[in-house]
Amino acid sequence: MLLAQLLDRAGTGVWAAACVLYFTFVIGLDAGQVGLLLGASGVAGIAGSPLAGHLADRFPVRSLLIGAHLLRLGTLCLMLVVTDFALLLLVVAVTHLGDRGAKTLEMLFATRVAGDRRATYQALSRSSANAGYALGAGLAAIGLAVGTRGAYQVLILADALSFLVVAALVWRTKEPRGRGLVVPPAEAAEAAGSAGPADATGPAAAAPAGRGPWRDRGYLRFVLLDIPMHLDDSILGIGIPLWLVGRTEAPHELIPAFLVVNTVLVVLLQLQVSARVETARQAAGAVALYGVATFACCALLAGAGAGGVWGASAALLAAAVLATAAELVRSVSSWELAVRLAPKEARASYLGVAGMAQSVQKSAGPLLLTGVVMAAGPAGWLALGTAVAGLSLVQRRSSLRRLDRLERLERTPPVPAASG
Incomplete structure (x- = not known):
């Protein structure tokens, strides 16, 4: 999961560093359109987390996470051919919706896999994420230095490829049995400072x-x-x-x-x-x-x-x-x-x-x-x-x-x- 996260953030870092210039110099949008595009994507992203959590109560988290990565893969590939502003607005919004949903599902999945070592995983997760962003920004700097349409398209494809690889890595990671985020008994008892098993009727009440x-x-x-x-x-x-x-x-x-x-x-x-x-x-x-x-x-x-x-x-x-x-x-x-x-x-x-x-x-x-x-x-x-x-x-x-x-x-x- 940590390798998957590093690659995910590397791809995201590439796109974050290049998207404004791509929309401006390749697609030909003005500053107002770029601002509207990014603002709409931010609003769409707000819905991504609760939607992902709602679905995760009903379907396996791993399958949903793979689907979110593949959704982002598809929308990024569409950006290579879409030039109409209205369609581009929809594509970017769906991309950001998938991005926020994927991050929530990623943490839900990791919470289950890590169990009571959640805090340690969170620390490693933050470290790998920052390393990934830095790697992505460095790769983007090379493409931006070239500055051609083909260079920008290569950056988008690199981001899309990262999502494909990450989906494959998630597919190879085993998911604990059961769909809900069940807490180990020791973890439930920790809040009360006891070593005994927690009552199943406790926090839910x-x-x-x-x-x-x-x-x-x-x-x-x-x-x-x-x-x-x-x-x-x-x-x-x-x-x-x-x-x-x-x-x-x-x-x-x-x-x-x-x-x-x-x-x-x-x-x-x-x-x-x-x-x-x-x-x-x-x-x-x-x-x-x-x-x-x-x-x-x-x-x-x-x-x-x-x-x-x-x-x-x-x-x-x-x-x-x-x-x-x-x-x-x-x-x-x-x-x-x-x-x-x-x-x-x-x-x-x-x-x-x-x-x-x-x-x-x-x-x-x-x-x-x-x-x-x-x-x-x-x-x-x-x-x-x-x-x-x-x-x-x-x-x-x-x-x-x-x-x-x-x-x-x-x-x-x-x-x-x-x-x-």
Whole structure:
């Protein structure tokens, strides 16, 4: 699965680096059309996670994951021949729908295969994903340097080929028996701190059968609060570079260093961070650390404009380090809480809804940063950091209260059935 993920992200990195230039110079779209195209794909991606989770409760996850990869393979091949904007809009939207669905199914499948070693797998997953993105960006740089129509088409075919290989690797990976995301008894007992088997009626009682994630207000509150806990992605990829260009004296050549810092730190430190976040309560505590790191990052950005060339460069690099620290914590805590706060009988559909947090952030985060935060200047960064830090404390408290409730339900003996 880790090799499959590395190849998947390498292909995605190729496309992410080349898509805007392909649409502009090969297809001939203007900036407005490109923006609409990418915006529509982001909206379509929001539906990918809950749809994947809904289907995963009814069909084998491995088969669905293979289907998602093959869907992306087909739509990318269509991009080689489609030039009509309306059709291209549909193709790109379906591609992104399959992309978000595949990522959710990938984590559902990995959750089953990894079992109680989920935190370790998550750490290795983040490391391989970042290595894959870096590899894909490097391959794309070669094609972009050539700059011909044929070079862009080769990049698209390379991305499509990665999905074909990944589908084959997933097909060769054995799936545990049963369709639901069943939790091992020891894992269910861990939250209560006991070594004995967990009662089958425990966590599920937090969401009675038939309600589902959309009617579970406690879980929806967790997902809603999880959206700002993904803002490190937009801060690092959009906020810091644009702030450098528009509000500081730091050299533009510093921008690639942010990606290098992020990639190196994630590869080196993700396992160590994950080793410290192995339980649901530790994950809830780590959410507060996310808020602290994000606030410190925003505070550095607020003061970067007054530091001159060297001061601004140092502040921006330090902000990139803190954004990466927030990412390291979030990548472990967010998924761990999403798994452990969901009732085990309906975990697939719940995790599909939880996956929407990242999709919504990817669509709304850039607009928030460019349209509100940076428009307000340094005060905007301070307000954002304060808001995220405050919401992280709310998320921590809310998650711990739900965990307490689940523990009480686990300790409650089942009601005996009435005799005839």
